[in-house]
Amino acid sequence: xxxxxxxxxxxxxxxxxxxxxxxxxxxxxxxxxxxxxxxxxxxxxxxxxxxxxxxxxxxxxxxxxxxxxxxxxxxxxxxxxxxxxxxxxxxxxxxxxxxxxxxxxxxxxx
Amino acid sequence: xxxxxxxxxxxxxxxxxxxxxxxxxxxxxxxxxxxxxxxxxxxxxxxxxxxxxxxxxxxxxxxxxxxxxxxxxxxxxxxxxxxxxxxxxxxxxxxxxxxxxxxxxxxxxxxxxxxxxxxxxxxxxxxxxxxxxxxxxxxxxxxx
Numbered sequence: 001x002x003x004x005x006x007x008x009x010x011x012x013x014x015x016x017x018x019x020x021x022x023x024x025x026x027x028x029x030x031x032x033x034x035x036x037x038x039x040x041x042x043x044x045x046x047x048x049x050x051x052x053x054x055x056x057x058x059x060x061x062x063x064x065x066x067x068x069x070x071x072x073x074x075x076x077x078x079x080x081x082x083x084x085x086x087x088x089x090x091x092x093x094x095x096x097x098x099x100x101x102x103x104x105x106x107x108x109x110x
Numbered sequence: 111x112x113x114x115x116x117x118x119x120x121x122x123x124x125x126x127x128x129x130x131x132x133x134x135x136x137x138x139x140x141x142x143x144x145x146x147x148x149x150x151x152x153x154x155x156x157x158x159x160x161x162x163x164x165x166x167x168x169x170x171x172x173x174x175x176x177x178x179x180x181x182x183x184x185x186x187x188x189x190x191x192x193x194x195x196x197x198x199x200x201x202x203x204x205x206x207x208x209x210x211x212x213x214x215x216x217x218x219x220x221x222x223x224x225x226x227x228x229x230x231x232x233x234x235x236x237x238x239x240x241x242x243x244x245x246x247x248x249x250x251x252x253x254x
Contacts, residue, residue, distance in 0.1 A: 019123070021151050022119045022122055022158075023122050023123060051144055051147060051151070053148060053152055053219075054216035055216075057215060061207075065207060065208065086219060089218075091202075094203075095205075095210055
C-alpha cells in the first residue's frame with residue numbers, strides 16, 4: 001500500500017493504493033495523521049484501493065473525529081460502489097461526508 | 111482449496127493472493143471477490159490478533175470451496191483459545207461521530223456480507239464457517 005498526497009486548491013487529497021488492511025493500516029494512519037497535522041482540509045480518495053478492512057475504517061473514523069474536534073473538514077471521495085457499500089453498512093455514511101468526486105466535495109471546503 | 115496461515119499479519123497479503131487465484135479459477139466476479147477477501151481478512155486478522163495470546167508461531171487453516179453453482183463456503187479452524195466472534199455485540203451504527211466506537215466492526219461487516227456464519231468449538235479448536243452467495247445477478251442491481 002502507498003498513499004499519494006496532492007494539494008489541490010488548498011485541500012490535501014490523499015489517495016491510498018492497494019489493500020488497506022491490518023498490515024498496512026499503521027502506514028495509512030501515519031500518512032493521514034501527518035496530513036491532518038499540516039492541514040485542516042483533507043479529502044481521501046478510495047478509487048485506487050482493492051478493499052478497506054475494519055483496521056482501515058478505524059483510521060478514517062479517527063481522522064473524522066480529529067478534524068471535527070479541531071474545526072477541520074474531512075470529505076471522502078471517489079468511492080467505488082463496493083467500497084461505499086462497506087461504509088454504508090458500517091453506518092459511516094451518516095457520520096462522515098462522502099462525495100462522488102473532488103468537484104462535488106469543493107463546497108464543503110469553502 | 112486448503113490454505114495454511116501463520117499467526118502473523120504479514121500473512122494477510124499472501125492470503126489475498128491465494129483467494130484471488132481461487133476466485134479467478136472458479137469464475138467468481140470482481141465484486142464477490144471483494145466481499146470474500148474482506149471477510150477472510152477480518153476473520154484471519156481476528157485469529158492472528160486474539161487466538162494466541164501466549165505468542166509463539168502457530169498455524170491455522172482455511173478451507174475454501176465451492177458449494178454447488180452459487181455458494182462459496184469458507185471454514186477457518188484454529189487451535190487457539192476459545193473465541194466466539196459472534197458473541198460480540200454489534201456496533202451502534204446510529205451513534206454520532208464523537209461517540210462512535212470502532213470495536214466489533216470487523217465481525218459485523220462479515221455478518222452483513224455473508225449468508226450464514228456459524229461458530230463451534232470442537233476438539234479444542236475454534237471453527238468458523240461462513241457461506242457467501244455468488245449467484246449471478248443478471249438483471250438485478252442488488253445492493254444487499
